[in-house]
Amino acid sequence: MERKRILITGAAGFLGSHLCDRFIKEDFHVIAMDNLITGDLQNISHLFKLENFEFYNHDVSKFVYVPGQLDYILHFASPASPIDYLKIPIQTLKVGSLGTHNLLGLARNKNARMLIASTSEVYGDPSVNPQPEEYWGNVNPVGPRGVYDEAKRFQEAITMAYHTFHGLETRIVRIFNTYGPRMRLNDGRVLPAFIGQALRGEDLTVFGDGSQTRSFCYVDDLIEGIYRLLFSDYAQPVNIGNPDEITIKQFGEEIIKLTGTNQKLVLKDLPVDDPKQRRPDITKARALLNWEPKVNRAEGLKITYDYFRSLPKEALTNTEHKDFKIYNK
Amino acid sequence: MKILVTGGTGYIGSHTVVELFNEGYEVIIVDDLSNSDLKILDQIEKITGKKPEFVKLDLCEEKEVIAFAQQHKDITGIIHFAAFKAVGESVQHPLKYYRNNFYSLINILTAFNSHIKLVFSSSCTVYGQPDVLPVTEDAPVKKAESPYGNTKQVAEEILRENCAINAELKVVVLRYFNPVGAHHSALIGELPNGVPQNLVPFITQSAIGKRAAITVYGNDYNTPDGSAIRDYIHVVDLAKAHVSAIKRLEENVGSNYEVFNIGTGKGSSVLEIINAFEQSTGEKLNYTIGKRRDGDVEQTFGDVKSANDVLGWKATLDIQEMMNSAWNWEKYLKDHPF
Numbered sequence: 001m002e003r004k005r006i007l008i009t010g011a012a013g014f015l016g017s018h019l020c021d022r023f024i025k026e027d028f029h030v031i032a033m034d035n036l037i038t039g040d041l042q043n044i045s046h047l048f049k050l051e052n053f054e055f056y057n058h059d060v061s062k063f064v065y066v067p068g069q070l071d072y073i074l075h076f077a078s079p080a081s082p083i084d085y086l087k088i089p090i091q092t093l094k095v096g097s098l099g100t101h102n103l104l105g106l107a108r109n110k111n112a113r114m115l116i117a118s119t120s121e122v123y124g125d126p127s128v129n130p131q132p133e134e135y136w137g138n139v140n141p142v143g144p145r146g147v148y149d150e151a152k153r154f155q156e157a158i159t160m161a162y163h164t165f166h167g168l169e170t171r172i173v174r175i176f177n178t179y180g181p182r183m184r185l186n187d188g189r190v191l192p193a194f195i196g197q198a199l200r201g202e203d204l205t206v207f208g209d210g211s212q213t214r215s216f217c218y219v220d221d222l223i224e225g226i227y228r229l230l231f232s233d234y235a236q237p238v239n240i241g242n243p244d245e246i247t248i249k250q251f252g253e254e255i256i257k258l259t260g261t262n263q264k265l266v267l268k269d270l271p272v273d274d275p276k277q278r279r280p281d282i283t284k285a286r287a288l289l290n291w292e293p294k295v296n297r298a299e300g301l302k303i304t305y306d307y308f309r310s311l312p313k314e315a316l317t318n319t320e321h322k323d324f325k326i327y328n329k
Numbered sequence: 330m331k332i333l334v335t336g337g338t339g340y341i342g343s344h345t346v347v348e349l350f351n352e353g354y355e356v357i358i359v360d361d362l363s364n365s366d367l368k369i370l371d372q373i374e375k376i377t378g379k380k381p382e383f384v385k386l387d388l389c390e391e392k393e394v395i396a397f398a399q400q401h402k403d404i405t406g407i408i409h410f411a412a413f414k415a416v417g418e419s420v421q422h423p424l425k426y427y428r429n430n431f432y433s434l435i436n437i438l439t440a441f442n443s444h445i446k447l448v449f450s451s452s453c454t455v456y457g458q459p460d461v462l463p464v465t466e467d468a469p470v471k472k473a474e475s476p477y478g479n480t481k482q483v484a485e486e487i488l489r490e491n492c493a494i495n496a497e498l499k500v501v502v503l504r505y506f507n508p509v510g511a512h513h514s515a516l517i518g519e520l521p522n523g524v525p526q527n528l529v530p531f532i533t534q535s536a537i538g539k540r541a542a543i544t545v546y547g548n549d550y551n552t553p554d555g556s557a558i559r560d561y562i563h564v565v566d567l568a569k570a571h572v573s574a575i576k577r578l579e580e581n582v583g584s585n586y587e588v589f590n591i592g593t594g595k596g597s598s599v600l601e602i603i604n605a606f607e608q609s610t611g612e613k614l615n616y617t618i619g620k621r622r623d624g625d626v627e628q629t630f631g632d633v634k635s636a637n638d639v640l641g642w643k644a645t646l647d648i649q650e651m652m653n654s655a656w657n658w659e660k661y662l663k664d665h666p667f
Contacts, residue, residue, distance in 0.1 A: 032399075049442060050398060055399035059393050065662060 003029040005070050007112075009060050009103065010077035012039030015117065015175070015219070019074055020044055022223050024053060031066055035059035035194065037091065037324075038079050043182050060099040061091070063143060070110035073101050074228065076117045078152075080146060083188035084272075087324045089147040096151025097158070104162045104170075113169035116159050118237060120176040120278055121149045129278040130245075133237050143273040157212035163235050168328050171229050174279045176241025180300065181273050181307035186318055191216060194252055195308050198259040199316055210249030214276045217242035217301030221293040223272030228289040241280035242293040257302055270319055331355040331403045332575060335388060335437070336410030337381065338365035339507055341450065343373060344568035345408060347517070348621050350377040352572050357382040357401065360411065362524055366667050372516040379435035388433035391440075396667035398440035406446040406575050409437060412480070416454075416624065417526060430480035444497040446578035448571055451485055451504045453560070453590070454478040455631055462596075463560075463632040466504070466588045474624040485588070492586035499585045501574040501640075506560035506592030506631050510651035511658035518658030520667060521562075528602060529561070529651070536612045543614060545599050547621035550628070551593055551653040556599035558628035560592035563646035563654070573642035577590060583639070590631035593644040602648070607651040 006023050010016035011032030016039065024047060032044055043078045047053040050318050052100040053227050058064065060077050078095045079085040080328070085092040100116060107114040123131045124139030139149045156172055163170040183189070185196040225240035246254075285291045332349055336342045337358030342365075349356050350373075358370075358381050367383070374380040388394055389410055398404075412430045413419065419426040437447075455478065456464050457471030473479035488500045509529040511518030524540070525531040534540045548555035570591045577583070597605070603614055637643050 041392070041395065048395075049444070051402050054402070056398050057396035328394070 001206055003027060004072065005029045005031065005068065006072040006074065007033060007066055007070055007106075008074045008076060009033045009099070010039060010075075011055070012036055012041055012043050013041070013076065013080070014180075014184070015178065015222070016076040017043035017182055018180070018219050018223050019076065019226065020047055022227060026110045028052070030054070031056065031070075033058050033060060033064075034077065037088065038084050057264050059080055060102055060104070061094040064102045064105065064106050070106070070112040073103055073112050073114040074108050074117070074226075074230070074287065075100060075114065077196070078117070078148070079275075080148070081184075081189055082148075085148045086144055092147045096148075096155045100155045100158055104159065104168065108162070108166055113171070113230070114159070115171040115173060115226065116155055118156050118174045119152050119171050120174055120239070120241065120280065121145065121277070122153050122156065122174060124149060125273065125275045126232055128151075129237070130189045130243060130281040132281040133284055139252055144274050160235075168209060168234050171232070172235070172237040173226050173229050174237050174239045175222060176217055176239065176278065177214050178217045178219055178222045178241070180284050180304055183304070185308060185311070185315055189249070190214065190248060191304070192308070194255040195259070195305055196316060197260050198255055198263060199260065199308060201263070203263045203266045204252045204255065206219075206248055206252055206265050206267050207274065208248075210252065210265065211226040211246045211247055212270075212274065213279065214251065214310060215242050215245045215279045215299060216300070218295035221295050225285060225289060225291045228291050232289055234288050238284050238288065239280040239282055240285055240291070241282065243280055243282055243298060245277075245279045246297070254297070254301070258305055330405050330579075331357060333401070333404045333407045334381075334410065335356050335407065336360055336365070336412065338362065338367065338369040338383075339410055341505075341567060342408075342410040343517045344367050344512060344564045345571045346373055346381055347376050347512060348565070348568040348572050349575075350379050350381075350402060350637055354572075354575070356554040357404065359384045359386040359388065359397065361385065361387045366520065367643060368667055369517060371585065375516050376512065376514050388436055389429060391432075391436045392491075398546040404441075406448070407437065407441065408448040408575070409434065410450050410452075410570050412450070414477060415522070415526065416475045416477045419475050419480075423476035426480055429482065431487075432626045433486050438487075438498075446499045446575070447488070447501075447624040448574040448578070449484065449488055449500060449502045451481045451491070451502050451588075452478070453504050453506045453592070453631060455482050455485065455504060456629060459629055462628065463594055463610060463630050464517055464590070465632040466590055466635055493640045495520040496585055498539055499578050499581070500587070500628055501578055502586075502588040503570055503574060503591045503597045504588065504631070505567060506562050506590070506629070508564045509561050510563045510646070510654040512564065512565060515524050515654070515657040518655070518662070521564040524605075528599060529655050532614060533655050535579050535657065536606070536610070536614060537659050543603065543616040544619040545616055546625060548600075549619045550620075551600055552628055554598050554600045558596040558598045558630065560594065560630035561602065561648065561651060562592050562644055562660050563651045566646050570636065570640070573640050577640055587639075589636045589640050591636055591642075592631035592633055592634050594633040595629060596628055596630035597648060602652075606652045606656070609649045610656045612656065627656065642650070
């Protein structure tokens with residue numbers, strides 16, 4: 001049988017690269033696309049030798065052409081950490097809006113099913129906890145995170161419009177905090193930030209009083225959820241995340257325990273519009289996809305910690321990920 | 330069998346593409362067109378009936394090269410011509426030469442994961458003025474006279490060192506002597522950029538009226554007629570040597586790093602070439618005697634026994650055919666300017 005062909009955008013990123021691995025494992029022909037603004041070829045270079053893997057260095061905000069048949073498109077291209085999208089806000093808006101539009105057009109043209117990576121950020125700073133898919137969100141459109149949140153909200157809107165108006169097969173996954181190997185130590189998120197500080201022997205920085213909560217999903221669980229959603233018949237948004245909630249303060253203490261160091265937690269001011277709580281209601285995923293997270297935090301953190309420890313020393317001290325200067329014209 | 334020809338719209342590259350097609354290979358060309366013309370693709374099609382696949386690509390852009398390699402997994406061999414090659418310019422702009430000639434090679438090795446059959450175009454300049462003539466492949470590599478020459482020497486080392494640690498990388502290095510002439514169809518040939526630095530294009534341009542009299546640089550060398558001696562090789566013979574090299578790599582015999590001289594094995598002096606051109610074409614040439622040029626060696630010609638015996642390749646076209654084809658090409662260019 002001919003291999004099914006899947007286009008994965010953002011393929012050199014954290015989630016995109018894990019999706020590449022998964023679909024290669026499932027014997028798909030994977031067409032990986034990334035413009036490498038925040039992605040890193042190291043995440044996928046182990047796949048280069050495979051004949052059922054291709055890589056395109058392309059910005060999906062511009063017209064996307066892929067030769068041949070396409071069965072599935074996974075749109076995972078976007079800067080996803082606040083420190084990145086604050087530096088390249090316009091590219092962030094464009095990849096969510098224009099990029100999604102281009103890919104929806106491609107999906108229509110190829111008669112492919114398209115799954116978009118949405119986010120718990122569409123809920124903004126939520127006034128209900130946990131967040132079910134029916135919650136409409138509490139987002140400040142002109143706040144610093146608005147460029148990401150609103151791009152993703154628009155992305156959901158246009159995807160749904162293509163579904164209802166054109167009858168395109170679409171899937172929307174709302175991804176909650178996810179962690180695991182290939183995250184960047186310096187991506188500004190709390191988990192790699194804590195581990196990085198622990199590995200460098202620094203105190204762990206907590207923003208605010210540490211009472212805000214997060215829930216962390218291990219990447220393999222997330223990928224399994226996405227895989228099941230893609231092959232489901234459900235076009236409405238589905239939360240995928242781990243409902244196991246923890247305060248940042250507790251989390252910091254867990255990291256200190258894991259790394260066996262004797263650092264302290266130090267408190268700093270909370271950034272603007274930082275959500276105070278975030279926890280998925282995964283009733284739908286359980287019912288529709290028969291999915292729930294399998295990897296507990298202790299297990300996942302251990303694997304992730306081992307990954308960060310295996311990185312070369314420079315990675316520990318690198319504060320700047322990429323030089324975004326060329327985008328500031 | 331799909332062969333990637335970098336610099337495939339250039340002088341030697343385009344002739345090699347024709348010979349690859351003649352031998353039934355599929356060809357994909359990449360070129361940044363910095364010193365060549367896309368029209369060459371049509372010319373190749375006129376000769377062979379086949380238009381090569383073409384991708385415009387700057388081989389110095391690592392990510393682009395990786396992406397290219399990832400999208401073309403059917404490539405089974407590479408002939409790497411793409412390089413800057415003007416000796417004089419390299420002295421003026423060494424960084425430009427080191428950047429271009431090294432980045433491109435390194436990126437190709439990186440992108441193709443070093444698991445590839447590669448033919449590399451090197452030059453007899455690595456020998457400088459040889460101590461023993463004809464010069465064999467194991468003659469010592471002499472200190473390069475220019476950054477251009479140095480890029481060829483170091484590129485050979487880069488390849489040799491990588492072959493030493495990676496048995497899956499298979500390389501044939503061809504050290505060309507002096508390529509001249511053009512395809513007998515006169516549809517492709519050399520397109521010198523500005524005033525030709527090499528003798529034969531200068532001769533043909535002078536004969537057609539584009540240039541004034543030819544200068545013979547030095548008539549006081551220790552040679553029979555006093556002018557410098559080179560081993561001129563017909564570009565079509567040279568192109569065929571690349572096909573032989575690809576076949577050698579496919580046979581998978583011998584070491585994974587081999588070097589061959591590609592020449593006729595016979596030296597001709599500048600004055601002999603001028604004479605041969607006049608004899609073959611019936612055109613009269615004007616020339617004056619000038620001073621020796623910096624960096625020119627007195628005489629060099631290759632021992633091509635290894636190419637004959639091991640590679641199974643032999644030059645077949647003589648000086649008359651070199652001169653006639655070069656002249657026909659020059660005349661074609663006059664009526665069909667690029």
